[in-house]
Amino acid sequence: MSDAASFGYAVRLTGLWAAWLLVMLFHVELGLMPLFHGLSVEIKSQVASSRVPRLFLAMLFYFLLPVGAFLVAVHAIADPAGWSASAPWRAAQFWFSVVYSLTNVVHLTADIRIPDSRTDQVLLMAVLTLIGLLINQQAWAWCQL
Template sequence: MTAMPASGAPLWIGALWAAWLIVMLFHVELGLMPLFHGQSVEIKSEVPLARLPRLFMAMLLYLMVPVLAMLLAFHAAAEPLNWSARPIWRASQWWLSLGYSVTNVIHLVADIRLPDARRDQIVLMLALTLIGLLLNGATWVWWRG
């Protein structure tokens, strides 16, 4: 097996973050598809209406953090001797991927346990979890390798 060039690891990591984002957006989009067929997607919620703006902002941040991670990985690939390829940023990529993997597993288990969960949503959460595990491995190797 040949060694990956210096720019190869961050390119692979950026590509994995991009794949994760696409699958996450598709997960959300497919979750809303019943609306186009006259069905409700309402989930009984205990969140007070006054707290919804915070919840929406938290979800926006949850989606934007991987965008930033992806951009940093691509920057590290383009400029391997620059600040974005330093060990602290490599470690940050690993810890971030680990945190997202934990949330993916929790979401996957929750979807599996729901009695009326749709199979397509479970498959997409499984894909997100697997991409997350690939990210864990790639970021670990980049950080420690």
């Protein structure tokens, strides 16, 4: 494996994960923006109140797992011959990114199908999905080294 090639893929993957995380944060922030103008952001929910803490925990993990992928890619940049740049970890980056891309496609589809969905949120989900597909492409190329 070429250290220069591995380094390049790890750098691009790190940048893409950082962009994905920033857009994800902005998606949430923009979703809550009506609160600052005295408007409600309440969505009719079928989730029982007793299940809300588990939902929050799931969302926390949904956000923290890409942070982990980002950190593993950063480690691969810092130590191209180390464990984080090994074939199993490169493959894990790819399959992890595929799972997240699938969840983004499902979320984007749901947002599009909601009759009163906000255009800004749909646009942000489209950007998240596009960045996710770029992550898939870079992770796949890195995995093939």
